[in-house]
Amino acid sequence: MRGVSELRGGIDLGGTKIQTAIVDATGEVLGQARRPTPTDGGPAGVAEQMAEALREAATMAGVEPSELQGVGVGSPGDADEKTGTVSSAKNLPDWEGSFPLGETLAEALGTEVRVGNDVQVATEAEFHLGAGREFQSLIGVFWGTGVGGGLVLDGKPWLGRGAAGEIGHMVVKRGGAKCPCGRKGCMEAYAGRSAMEAEARRQYEEGHKTDLFKLMEKHEKPRLTSGIWERAIDHGDALAERLIDRAIEALGTGVASAVNLIDPEAIIIGGGLGIRFGERYMEPLTKEMSKHLFVDERPPAVRVATLGDLGGAIGASLLFAR
Amino acid sequence: MRGVSELRGGIDLGGTKIQTAIVDATGEVLGQARRPTPTDGGPAGVAEQMAEALREAATMAGVEPSELQGVGVGSPGDADEKTGTVSSAKNLPDWEGSFPLGETLAEALGTEVRVGNDVQVATEAEFHLGAGREFQSLIGVFWGTGVGGGLVLDGKPWLGRGAAGEIGHMVVKRGGAKCPCGRKGCMEAYAGRSAMEAEARRQYEEGHKTDLFKLMEKHEKPRLTSGIWERAIDHGDALAERLIDRAIEALGTGVASAVNLIDPEAIIIGGGLGIRFGERYMEPLTKEMSKHLFVDERPPAVRVATLGDLGGAIGASLLFAR
Numbered sequence: 199m200r201g202v203s204e205l206r207g208g209i210d211l212g213g214t215k216i217q218t219a220i221v222d223a224t225g226e227v228l229g230q231a232r233r234p235t236p237t238d239g240g241p242a243g244v245a246e247q248m249a250e251a252l253r254e255a256a257t258m259a260g261v262e263p264s265e266l267q268g269v270g271v272g273s274p275g276d277a278d279e280k281t282g283t284v285s286s287a288k289n290l291p292d293w294e295g296s297f298p299l300g301e302t303l304a305e306a307l308g309t310e311v312r313v314g315n316d317v318q319v320a321t322e323a324e325f326h327l328g329a330g331r332e333f334q335s336l337i338g339v340f341w342g343t344g345v346g347g348g349l350v351l352d353g354k355p356w357l358g359r360g361a362a363g364e365i366g367h368m369v370v371k372r373g374g375a376k377c378p379c380g381r382k383g384c385m386e387a388y389a390g391r392s393a394m395e396a397e398a399r400r401q402y403e404e405g406h407k408t409d410l411f412k413l414m415e416k417h418e419k420p421r422l423t424s425g426i427w428e429r430a431i432d433h434g435d436a437l438a439e440r441l442i443d444r445a446i447e448a449l450g451t452g453v454a455s456a457v458n459l460i461d462p463e464a465i466i467i468g469g470g471l472g473i474r475f476g477e478r479y480m481e482p483l484t485k486e487m488s489k490h491l492f493v494d495e496r497p498p499a500v501r502v503a504t505l506g507d508l509g510g511a512i513g514a515s516l517l518f519a520r
Numbered sequence: 521m522r523g524v525s526e527l528r529g530g531i532d533l534g535g536t537k538i539q540t541a542i543v544d545a546t547g548e549v550l551g552q553a554r555r556p557t558p559t560d561g562g563p564a565g566v567a568e569q570m571a572e573a574l575r576e577a578a579t580m581a582g583v584e585p586s587e588l589q590g591v592g593v594g595s596p597g598d599a600d601e602k603t604g605t606v607s608s609a610k611n612l613p614d615w616e617g618s619f620p621l622g623e624t625l626a627e628a629l630g631t632e633v634r635v636g637n638d639v640q641v642a643t644e645a646e647f648h649l650g651a652g653r654e655f656q657s658l659i660g661v662f663w664g665t666g667v668g669g670g671l672v673l674d675g676k677p678w679l680g681r682g683a684a685g686e687i688g689h690m691v692v693k694r695g696g697a698k699c700p701c702g703r704k705g706c707m708e709a710y711a712g713r714s715a716m717e718a719e720a721r722r723q724y725e726e727g728h729k730t731d732l733f734k735l736m737e738k739h740e741k742p743r744l745t746s747g748i749w750e751r752a753i754d755h756g757d758a759l760a761e762r763l764i765d766r767a768i769e770a771l772g773t774g775v776a777s778a779v780n781l782i783d784p785e786a787i788i789i790g791g792g793l794g795i796r797f798g799e800r801y802m803e804p805l806t807k808e809m810s811k812h813l814f815v816d817e818r819p820p821a822v823r824v825a826t827l828g829d830l831g832g833a834i835g836a837s838l839l840f841a842r
Contacts, residue, residue: 335680335681347781349781349782351673351678356673356782357783358657358782358783358784359657359783359784359785359818359820360783361783361814361815361818362781362782362783363781363783364780364781364783364814364815365780365781367777367780367812367814368690368777368780368781369692369773369774369776369777369812370691370694371693371694371695371696371705372692372693372696372769372770372773373693374693374694379814381811381812381814383693383812384812447694448694451691451694452691454691455689455690455691455777456781458686458687458689458690459669459671459684459685459686459687459690459778459781459782460671460678460680460684460781460782461679461680461681461682461683461684461685461686462680462681463681489703490689490691490703490705490706492683492686492689492701492703493683493686496681496683498681
């Protein structure tokens with residue numbers, strides 16, 4: 199049946215959750231499901247839950263997984279598009295080595311599976327269906343736990359040798375703050391949620407006042423989520439404000455460097471913090487950026503991602519539309 | 521005659537000299553000429569000398585300018601490929617506004633003229649005929665008076681919205697040294713020859729010892745040329761060594777940021793300082809770079825440009841081979 203074969207599955211594999219979607223050729227989501235990423239069972243256990251969540255979304259869309267045109271996966275770590283193997287996905291449980299994720303899922307689901315980088319596919323989703331629709335070249339900046347990036351140049355994904363888009367690890371301050379990646383002065387060392395939490399804790403333990411950790415406990419969160427940061431900012435928490443301002447400075451600087459090099463039409467800001475704070479901090483962000491733009495009279499458009507939580511899964515499904 | 525029509529002219533317009541070449545379809549240079557860039561007469565005077573120098577090269581190659589397939593120009597400033605207009609070429613005399621360089625030269629030479637960015641066309645020359653021949657994606661880094669850049673992605677020039685490649689104005693240190701462009705912390709603020717000279721003079725006037733300015737006077741140079749820097753380094757001049765090391769640190773950091781974003785196969789180092797110091801400082805440069813590479817086990821190839829002084833003119837002629 200032709201109609202059915204034009205449906206595609208998408209799986210967004212994150213450190214805390216697995217989001218799946220069944221998407222038609224126009225980008226409409228006909229079914230979706232979400233599960234927590236299992237913390238034991240290793241890569242095989244994760245793959246099993248991914249398959250389950252995809253089946254659940256397929257059921258909602260009234261289709262068998264085997265009838266899909268294919269299932270795309272947006273994965274963290276080093277996702278090899280050619281082989282479907284995912285390596286060193288450090289924010290996934292026990293996933294230090296390589297695992298044939300594409301092959302495993304293809305067997306479980308009875309359909310073709312393609313694996314891509316999570317941030318790159320989310321960027322492509324915004325390009326095709328979201329905030330980037332009117333542009334031919336853009337950089338996606340996903341501001342969350344870390345800061346990831348994706349590139350679309352002249353309407354096509356740019357992957358480089360497979361690892362392009364690491365905008366979070368562009369250096370904004372040589373010899374600067376230590377980054378979770380182990381290097382110094384990366385944009386992510388100032389703007390990533392993990393790095394921000396570590397810095398907040400350091401300052402808190404030094405005696406600086408903040409409600410961040412009280413809010414975290416009150417809302418029973420295991421870490422400083424985007425929502426906790428927002429609450430603290432809404433309460434006028436000075437330490438939270440300082441650290442967000444510092445993050446915005448680093449983002450503006452790093453994005454300007456990227457623009458000076460690539461000169462794209464647009465920057466799309468996504469990710470947990472990006473979606474929550476993008477509009478609110480648009481003015482200081484573009485102001486910081488313009489300080490460092492070489493051609494400052496013609497800045498790129500800066501837009502907040504519009505596909506929200508489903509962007510990753512939709513983008514993954516688009517691995518069958520490239 | 522078909523053979524003749526396959527010849528192309530190229531003009532490299534620099535702040536101090538005009539270099540022309542007549543190039544055949546294989547990239548061989550059949551004629552060349554060089555003249556100083558006139559310091560009076562404004563853009564029209566410069567265009568006149570460009571036409572003269574091109575005629576001289578054509579005579580050497582035994583061809584009339586009007587018989588050429590066309591003449592390409594690599595220009596500093598804001599060179600608009602679509603209109604052939606060059607604006608705000610601040611290192612050219614009295615060239616603050618816009619000038620229809622392409623149109624003026626086309627009339628003077630009786631052939632089609634295309635205008636491109638000087639660093640971009642030099643990058644393309646290295647891609648097609650020089651140090652970048654074996655690669656499909658590369659970044660050209662031209663380390664001279666300033667630090668310019670050019671991009672070739674998937675075998676094609678990447679111009680962005682016309683201003684891509686400004687690698688010298690990627691930020692390596694937020695809040696850092698003042699750049700000749702007026703901003704702070706750009707790579708060029710540490711690595712450009714102009715910025716290095718300004719810093720050397722500042723330190724010299726503060727009482728730091730250096731032979732740099734004595735050498736400049738002895739060799740009757742108006743500024744600290746690449747050759748003067750080399751002589752000082754050869755003499756073990758400590759201040760010169762410190763400033764070159766500082767430049768190498770900035771270059772390594774900025775290039776690593778660019779690689780993290782684009783993940784190209786190769787980096788081609790050109791420009792006056794790049795050609796003079798590229799091999800000599802290859803080890804510290806790649807070491808600095810690898811400190812900041814996100815995927816450090818697989819660095820891009822780093823090569824020194826091989827077309828030398830003629831690269832710009834050859835690259836300009838290739839505007840007719842794209």
